[in-house]
Amino acid sequence: MGFSALVASALCTFLLPLLLFLAAVRLWDLYCASGRDPSCPLPLPPGTMGLPFFGETLQMVLQRRKFLQMKRRKYGFIYKTHLFGRPTVRVMGAENVRHILLGEHRLVSVQWPASVRTILGSGCLSNLHNGQHKHRKKVIMRAFSRDALQHYVPVIQEEVSGCLTRWLGAGPCLLVYPEVKRLMFRIAMRILLGFQPRQAGPDGEQQLVEAFEEMIRNLFSLPIDVPFSGLYRGLRARNIIHAKIEENIRAKMARKEPEGGYKDALQLLMEHTQGNGEQLNMQELKESATELLFGGHETTASAATSLIAFLGLHHDVLQKVRKELQVKGLLFGPNQEKQLDMEVLEQLKYTGCVIKETLRLSPPVPGGFRIALKTLELNGYQIPKGWNVIYSICDTHDVADLFTNKDEFNPDRFMSPSPEDSSRFSFIPFGGGLRSCVGKEFAKVLLKIFTVELARSCDWELLNGPPTMKTGPIVYPVDNLPAKFIGFSGQI
Template sequence: MGFSALVASALCTFLLPLLLFLAAVKLWDLYCVSSRDPNCPLPLPPGTMGLPFFGETLQMVLQRRKFLEMKRRKYGFIYKTHLFGRPTVRVMGAENVRHILLGEHRLVSVQWPASVRTILGSGCLSNLHNGQHKHRKKVIMQAFSRDALQHYVPVIQEEPRQASPDGEQQLVEAFEEMIRNLFSLPIDVPFSGLYRGLRARNIIHAKIEENIRAKMARKEPEGGYKDALQLLMEYTQGNGEQLNMQELKESATELLFGGHETTASAATSLIAFLGLHHDVLQKVRKELQVKGLLCSPNQEKQLDMEVLEQLKYTGCVIKETLRLSPPVPGGFRIALKTLELNGYQIPKGWNVIYSICDTHDVADLFTNKDEFNPDRFMSPSPEDSSRFSFIPFGGGLRSCVGKEFAKVLLKIFTVELARSCDWQLLNGPPTMKTGPIVYPVDNLPTKFIGFSGQI
């Protein structure tokens, strides 16, 4: 074979596929950008759309924080990308996020990625809209009223003192598998993320159905109070609706995800920050001592809602933890019409992700942002400027239904931790990862030792 033939063969083998690939990427970019609204004079936000079909999903899933930090440095507070099969604009900053969160049902509507909708189901609160969402939220909120929270306090107080029974290990593993695959490409084939997530979800649904049928047989709730699942069951029966087992299972699964994973993430971050800042832990203990919560077991004041509300500094420690390490990094919306935001257009039908973690990072309200300083929350700040600078529970009509429950749980956890033990982080300051909830890469190996009670 002559030299020219070898060159031609090499071109066909290597160069032609490369050119075709580059052409496909360019056509993909043009296709994505072609959905720009021609009736709006504003440009699309800066950014890139990634690979054909896959967009930048794989890069985001694999790199997470590194990917998002690179995008923010390069493109600023608003940029376009293509994630989970949809053209997407990612938004951060208090003023930008304010427009999104207060535009629910008018400018935007909630729409999680297809994999989330498929795994959690259409019957859960986060996938409902308008009147359905309003009524369902009203029912669930009864489970998180102040009276209900008072009933939960002694139950929560026992949790840090106990470990999960061995019989629940399969359920825990299934739950973790579901969470790992919640955000995945919408491809339901064997061994795909969506396939594994659905298989794990089915194990969880089977266990929840057992509990629902047990509640139906028991009639009266245990302990004299009604949990969210009991209230939903009564709501469907009271309105003459047929009890929809699938919707109840989906609602319960969503509450487990929203309540368990997020508070577990925040509790882990609390251990990390207090382990790294012993001076803050000592101030927490000082507050507990003043309130009569750091005495011998026979002299300790009983925990209740009134006592918990008096722990102002402990509450600030939790706020600072949620500022630096919010468990949920952001939320998903879809543009109901073309939006104009900070000099850019967001076309109708595009997904919008508002970022909680980045909004905290860039907030002008906070000085020395990287410093763990709970005292910053001790003095009140102007409501208008702080409202959307600190949004660990989201905001607007879609703010977290269980946020008051989470605050109570984390306060009790902090109290029990501070008055029962000291601890040391064996690997030092952890590196945090998002998947989709924030957690330490090394799972935070920690050595706990009994606390003497001396300050």
């Protein structure tokens, strides 16, 4: 082969693909820039759009917190990117987030990535709009009224107490996060869907837990449904969950009257559908039930695990919780064994502040997705119509000016309503506006009962020290938080 042939071969092998790649990147940049609305004089936010088609999705999924921190340092509180197949603007800071959350149905509308919409389904609350969303939310809210929550308290207390007893006999090392997830799953199954413990059995329960974990791992994936893709695996896991939920729905339809003396959220949805003379849509009920289970156990498991981590690292805070319980007569003597109720729980102000501070530093859900209904202006930039908007909960907490010594775990900051409680958009662990979390009062009650039972039953040591937290999509400890639990000695 002559020299010229070698050169030609090298060009074809190395240079031509490189040139094609660079041309594709340039065309991608031009395509992304063309998304700017020429009728608006403001520029697009700063930022980069990543690789053709993939955008910056892979970096975000693989690096998550590191990626987001780098973006915030480089571009500030508003920046553009390209995630999950869509041009996206990420927004943080109380004022910016307030503008987005209060613009629901007027400036923006909820739109989760295609993979989330496909897996959770069009019939769940998160994917409904306008009147349909308002109507469905009103029905579900009946399951979280104060009277309904009072019915749930003894069920939660029974499950938590039994779980902690098992932890105390677990030996020198217990992986907290998987155990908490299983506990919260059992509570959500009983309260939100009316499953009784005997229905699934330990093997069936474990199968459901594993299916949920597989579904959640693949919620945020590229919208490609081919064998072995994230979306394919997520849909397969969801179908296992749907099959079990359908069994439960049919059992409810045959039984007519609910067990346990209260109506769970699924029962209320079924009654509402039948009461309006509508045809019972099994698919929508399954999608709604799956969403309730997702929201009712994954987020609370994340928060409860963070509670254990923070209290394990800050023994002085745990002792202050115990002193509050002692003042209320809940730490020693016969009152420790009596069942809690809503009135008693509402009096535990400091315990509530511990939960708030946990949610400030480690919010289970990092943010929410919207789509711009029209080109809107935000802090000197334009967000073009049709672009996705992500409002960041974790970053908004991080940059909130109202919080002093932001990295410090200090529940006392919430004991006074001023100044750090004065801006509702500086502290948004449950979102805000029309789409704030429908189950937030349930979550608060559940976490407060968990904290009370934990504080008066257990002492524990974090075997690996402060955990490294990861998002996928819910916040969790990378090492599953190994800990050693022993019975509370009674010393405060």
